[in-house]
Amino acid sequence: MKKLILIIGVALLAACAPDKAKQESAGSENSQEESSATNAVAENTDPAKGIGQVTTVTLNTPLEQERIPRGKAIYEMKCQACHKLNDQRVVGPGWAGVTKNRKPEWIMNMVTNTEMMLDKDPEAQKLLELCLTRMPNQNVSIGDARDILEFMRKNDGEN
Amino acid sequence: MKTINQLTIILLAGVSMSLYQCKPKGPVDATVGDAASKVYVAPGKYDEFYNIVSGGFNGQIGVYGIPSGRLFRIIPVFSTSPESGYGFSEETKPMLNTSHGQVPWDDLHHIALSTTKGEHDGRWIFANGNNTPRVARVGFKSFRTEEILEIPNSGGNHSSPFITENTEYVIAGTRFSIPMGSKDVPISSYKENFKGSISFIKVDPQSGRMSIAFQLRTPGFNFDLSRAGKGPSHGWFFFSCYNTEQAYTLLEVNASQKDKDFIMAVNWKKAEEYLAQGKARVEKVKYAHNVYDEKTHSATTTMGTEVNVLDIEELSDLVYFIPCPKSPHGCDVDPTGEYIVGSGKLAAVMPVFSFSKMQNAIANKEFEGDFNGIPVIKYEAALHGEVKKPGLGPLHTEFDEKGNAYTSFFVSSEIVKWNVKTLEILDRVPTYYSIGHLSVPGGPTAKPHGKYVIAYNKITKDRYLPTGPELTQSAQLYDISGDKMKLLLDFPTTGEPHYAEAIPASMISPNSIKIYKIEENANPYAAKGEGQARVERKGNDVHVYMTAIRSHLTPDNIEGVKVGDQVYFHVTNLEQDWDVPHGFAIKGATNAEILIMPGETQTLKFEPKEVGVVPFYCTDFCSALHQEMSGYLRVSPAGSKTPLKFSTGETEGQPAAGN
Numbered sequence: 143m144k145k146l147i148l149i150i151g152v153a154l155l156a157a158c159a160p161d162k163a164k165q166e167s168a169g170s171e172n173s174q175e176e177s178s179a180t181n182a183v184a185e186n187t188d189p190a191k192g193i194g195q196v197t198t199v200t201l202n203t204p205l206e207q208e209r210i211p212r213g214k215a216i217y218e219m220k221c222q223a224c225h226k227l228n229d230q231r232v233v234g235p236g237w238a239g240v241t242k243n244r245k246p247e248w249i250m251n252m253v254t255n256t257e258m259m260l261d262k263d264p265e266a267q268k269l270l271e272l273c274l275t276r277m278p279n280q281n282v283s284i285g286d287a288r289d290i291l292e293f294m295r296k297n298d299g300e301n
Numbered sequence: 302m303k304t305i306n307q308l309t310i311i312l313l314a315g316v317s318m319s320l321y322q323c324k325p326k327g328p329v330d331a332t333v334g335d336a337a338s339k340v341y342v343a344p345g346k347y348d349e350f351y352n353i354v355s356g357g358f359n360g361q362i363g364v365y366g367i368p369s370g371r372l373f374r375i376i377p378v379f380s381t382s383p384e385s386g387y388g389f390s391e392e393t394k395p396m397l398n399t400s401h402g403q404v405p406w407d408d409l410h411h412i413a414l415s416t417t418k419g420e421h422d423g424r425w426i427f428a429n430g431n432n433t434p435r436v437a438r439v440g441f442k443s444f445r446t447e448e449i450l451e452i453p454n455s456g457g458n459h460s461s462p463f464i465t466e467n468t469e470y471v472i473a474g475t476r477f478s479i480p481m482g483s484k485d486v487p488i489s490s491y492k493e494n495f496k497g498s499i500s501f502i503k504v505d506p507q508s509g510r511m512s513i514a515f516q517l518r519t520p521g522f523n524f525d526l527s528r529a530g531k532g533p534s535h536g537w538f539f540f541s542c543y544n545t546e547q548a549y550t551l552l553e554v555n556a557s558q559k560d561k562d563f564i565m566a567v568n569w570k571k572a573e574e575y576l577a578q579g580k581a582r583v584e585k586v587k588y589a590h591n592v593y594d595e596k597t598h599s600a601t602t603t604m605g606t607e608v609n610v611l612d613i614e615e616l617s618d619l620v621y622f623i624p625c626p627k628s629p630h631g632c633d634v635d636p637t638g639e640y641i642v643g644s645g646k647l648a649a650v651m652p653v654f655s656f657s658k659m660q661n662a663i664a665n666k667e668f669e670g671d672f673n674g675i676p677v678i679k680y681e682a683a684l685h686g687e688v689k690k691p692g693l694g695p696l697h698t699e700f701d702e703k704g705n706a707y708t709s710f711f712v713s714s715e716i717v718k719w720n721v722k723t724l725e726i727l728d729r730v731p732t733y734y735s736i737g738h739l740s741v742p743g744g745p746t747a748k749p750h751g752k753y754v755i756a757y758n759k760i761t762k763d764r765y766l767p768t769g770p771e772l773t774q775s776a777q778l779y780d781i782s783g784d785k786m787k788l789l790l791d792f793p794t795t796g797e798p799h800y801a802e803a804i805p806a807s808m809i810s811p812n813s814i815k816i817y818k819i820e821e822n823a824n825p826y827a828a829k830g831e832g833q834a835r836v837e838r839k840g841n842d843v844h845v846y847m848t849a850i851r852s853h854l855t856p857d858n859i860e861g862v863k864v865g866d867q868v869y870f871h872v873t874n875l876e877q878d879w880d881v882p883h884g885f886a887i888k889g890a891t892n893a894e895i896l897i898m899p900g901e902t903q904t905l906k907f908e909p910k911e912v913g914v915v916p917f918y919c920t921d922f923c924s925a926l927h928q929e930m931s932g933y934l935r936v937s938p939a940g941s942k943t944p945l946k947f948s949t950g951e952t953e954g955q956p957a958a959g960n
Contacts, residue, residue, distance in 0.1 A: 219875070220830070220877060223830075223831040223848060224850065233850075233853070275924060275926060278877070280876070
């Protein structure tokens with residue numbers, strides 16, 4: 143497992159570097175692997191779920207009410223500057239309809255594993271080509287991302 | 302010029318001669334064949350050590366990598382930094398408060414890295430302000446100045462900020478003796494009225510917060526440098542004193558009369574006992590204590606009004622003098638804590654004192670007399686031995702893990718390696734030119750890391766491409782892993798380095814913080830999310846709660862500000878990713894810019910003086926659309942009726958994009 147993490151860590155490094163060959167030879171005893179390795183996870187077999195730690199999400203109906211205000215608060219602090227709640231794109235795409243168009247796992251991976259998604263996931267890359275601004279890693283935990291997802295479902299009219 | 306003002310013209314002439322005598326034919330002659338590979342750190346790889354280097358007259362600390370000599374960061378400490386806004390932002394202005402008002406500069410000479418059991422623990426950097434006496438503490442997680450404490454009753458804080466074995470105390474010894482209590486007396490009344498002062502600053506083991514526990518009142522000498530005892534000598538502190546002649550003019554001649562000055566040995570455990578017994582007198586003073594809170598991202602100043610004073614002329618068993626030849630500068634304690642090396646700047650020999658012999662001498666009262674009632678131990682009774690003909694102008698000594706000492710010699714421009722026990726000289730290498738301080742990683746600790754010695758030279762001359770009369774200060778790296786010291790590298794430094802320490806990167810880098818969590822931002826002016834961005838007027842004060850995220854500022858259109866208003870831009874960086882600072886600058890601001898780290902809030906004050914529309918923008922290249930990250934402030938005439946209005950993304954006749 144440790145080895146796997148290391149390999150993915152190196153792959154991560156390579157992914158965000160302009161010169162891949164040079165970077166791979168760099169891996170010195172005190173290089174910067176550990177910072178990226180926290181995001182290292184097995185990839186989803188279903189590409190529509192994106193890449194990252196989130197492999198299965200159980201959605202409940204009715205909505206988990208206690209998550210919604212928490213998700214809204216995180217949205218207002220970390221997301222609102224770029225994402226509106228309607229379908230209009232400002233810096234990033236508007237959120238209206240996102241839970242209908244994307245799998246919940248994809249959304250949570252995009253929020254928590256942003257750099258790798260932008261480098262590897264074809265759907266995320268399409269959005270980058272459209273918006274031309276790399277979505278920043280806003281340091282959102284898996285639990286916080288789940289709250290945000292519930293808030294998105296509410297925004298999309300679910301109850 | 303530099304630290305060594307006291308040297309005579311004759312000695313300086315000697316320097317210039319020795320410069321040319323010692324100088325090899327070409328700049329690379331002195332290096333050895335494999336030097337390049339030993340200092341080469343490949344792209345993307347890391348250095349083995351952090352080198353924390355005092356900036357001298359720039360009032361800052363330089364952070365370098367060893368062995369590459371690469372400069373990573375300059376930490377503003379006692380000097381304002383218009384680049385970051387340190388000392389200009391409303392949050393950081395109080396850091397430079399003193400009893401004299403805001404003092405935006407100081408002369409930062411020495412570094413002390415915190416220790417536990419005498420070994421580096423990687424928590425804090427302490428630094429001294431020499432001119433307007435202050436001690437600063439810098440955190441190793443943020444590499445930021447977290448605290449500055451002004452030192453009352455001091456005429457210049459040179460003998461500082463040396464620390465005890467477990468960082469119980471940081472020391473602040475006065476360079477100049479002065480009449481205490483701002484007295485108006487003739488300068489010629491020096492012997493009668495002038496006194497020295499040594500402050501023992503207690504350090505809270507958890508928070509690192511400093512407080513002055515007590516001061517020692519001493520005869521009117523100059524205190525130069527100091528070191529704490531460790532191991533067997535833990536509980537003692539050793540200070541080099543010069544001008545025991547008590548001269549007050551032309552010190553270079555008049556303070557160099559005596560064959561011997563003193564090393565002052567202080568039993569600080571005894572001082573603690575006297576303090577507990579109520580033997581201290583309380584003196585009224587005034588000093589500033591500035592603390593930066595990393596949750597509110599703001600500094601506050603509190604003024605201290607009292608200090609406990611123990612008079613060493615009135616209390617027995619507290620202080621002893623050891624004669625030391627000719628104006629001692631360095632006063633360095635070896636890793637075992639047994640040996641104390643005195644470096645008389647003008648002396649032909651270097652005495653090494655023995656702590657155990659000194660204790661016996663005290664027990665057997667082997668004194669040659671007293672100075673104002675303070676016992677003077679017989680030189681031979683405390684002496685381990687002398688290093689004979691070591692070189693000219695010894696200044697400072699560091700130690701390796703193998704029982705060797707490395708002493709810098711300013712006048713003969715060299716480092717001399719010698720064995721602490723046998724006092725035998727083992728090797729000497731020239732430095733280019735006229736070395737001041739030197740540093741072995743862990744050199745002042747109980748457990749040196751060894752491997753290198755770094756020379757911080759006082760004279761640069763022809764070592765680099767010339768840049769007019771003002772030159773960079775030259776540092777040099779030597780390999781000390783073998784029997785012979787080998788020159789590996791020259792590297793330029795900023796300011797004028799005095800003392801520096803080096804610490805393994807593995808002790809520091811894993812703890813370095815990457816962002817400030819926006820959830821934990823407790824700055825009262827934070828806008829934690831774009832929904833909280835707003836503009837509020839309170840009389841003539843206008844508070845702009847602004848957010849920054851790639852690549853826009855909110856609000857970016859502000860109207861209703863008038864000439865004569867005081868506008869406070871409180872900018873919160875909403876980013877939560879490493880290395881995405883935003884900057885903020887506005888045309889015509891008479892202070893500086895501010896740099897805001899991810900999750901942080903900083904405030905720039907702007908006083909509009911003319912009517913017009915004033916652009917502002919992000920100064921730190923943050924994204925592909927960085928050039929677009931900007932806005933306008935409309936300034937209307939004083940007394941006009943322009944309503945207060947703010948927005949982002951709104952155009953006339955249309956709602957904001959996306960709303």
